[in-house]
Amino acid sequence: MSQNVYEVGKASQLSRQYGPYVQADWGYANHWYPGVFSDEVAERGVVGITIGGHDIAISRDQNGKAWALSDRCIHKGVKLSLKPMCFADGTITCWYHGYTYNLESGNLDTIVGSPDDKLIDNARTRTYPTEEFAGIIWVFVGDEDYPTPPISTDLPIKVTDKPNAIPHLQDPRIITRGIRRKLYGNWRLAVENGLDPGHLLVHWDNQIIVALDRAMPLGMKALKEDATELLDFEDGPKGVMNRYDLPDNYAPVFENPKVPDIKARGKWMPEIFRVSAWVPATLMVENWPIPDYAQYEFYVPIDDHNHMYFEVIAYWGGTPDQDKEFDMKYEHFFKPLGLLDFNNNDIMAREATEEFYEKRDGWNNEQLSDLDFSVVAWRKHASKYGRGFFESPDFDEE
Ligand code: FES
Ligand SMILES: [Fe+2]
DSSP states (O other): OSSOOOOSHHHHGGGGGGGGHHHHTTTSSOOOOOEEEEGOOOTTTTTEEETTTEEEEEOOTTTTTTEEEEEEEEETTTTTTGSSSOSSTTTOOOOOEEEETTTTOBBEETTTTOTTTTTTTOOOOOOOEEEEEEEEEEEESSSSSSSOOOOOGGOOOOOOSTTSSOOOTTTTTEEEEEEEEEEESOOOOOOOOHTTGGGGGGGOOHHHHHTTTTOSSSEEEETTTTTTTEOOOOOEEEEEEEOOOOOEEEEEEBBBSTTTOOOOOOSBHHHHHHHEEETTTHHHHOOOTTTOEEEEEEEEEESSSSEEEEEEEEEEOSHHHHHHHHHHHIIIIIIIIIIIHHHHHHHHHHHHHHHHHHHOOHHHHHHOOOGGGHHHHHHHHHHHHHOOOOOOTTOOOO
């Protein structure tokens, strides 16, 4: 690879090569996103979320099926999720004046205090397609008339390098545990931080690295133009993958003679440790935190400056004893050392980045280097495959 990956040195010129991505500050519409974890929504429960400016209420009927509909009552616009009320099965009632919606169709089935009202059956609220698997309720969010694509087009590929290598999200044998938290920072800065081969420095002294003696290089050097593989399966997902598993593609940097006081920690790296980013906003880290497990992260846009951060550890379900062991590892190892201590360093980094991009036109003022090779590949790829843009729902905004 030449010394300068980017012939165009100026960010303002480079950013034109992925214009649609720069435009996607509210996120990409017409995609599947994780909404909530399955165990957050009880039967007749209601949980409110926001994805790309869409306020969405997720509920569960008495058969256990999850549904999603607009979290804005059509009467006076309050959020249904503020005070969950599900009186008749398969419906959700607004706590304020009793407008009662059918969960499946969004139809206004009745109004509690006005049973003969003319509006009944003559109005509806918006519903959203849902799916539920891998311990997550997924929601398809975007334009109301957009044809719903299969959710497999928005999930990382099934990795086939070795049998049972990594649990795919749609595999029925998968077991997952995870957390989600609302964070400050644009969703794109979060995806980029996850994929970024140059950011490993923030993890240098993290608990899990010290505890495992796992190699944490100071950086990963791309050795050729296609070190980061572009993945665009026909009728399948679209992503970019840092092929750390191929020694001709990336070389770990363990030391830098100009900074002799810092050297990479740890001694071993699992054979297939790869990091990939997927449209719309997903990260897959294979064989992390330890071999045969996978960490999935979803950076779901809430608005242009906040995202919901899903951190999920996935493993193969097995015997009750193995499942118990997974729970034990999750509670006392993966969660405290991985999802919290390790990922908190990423959170600090993206929160710290947001101000520059929000207030100082970071997209045109950043100075990228060879380190940013795969991030630029991701930006271009996402520009190509995003299905639309979320827009600010604030009608009176400039
Ligand atoms: S605001 Fe919901 S019924 Fe009036
Ligand atoms: Fe990180």
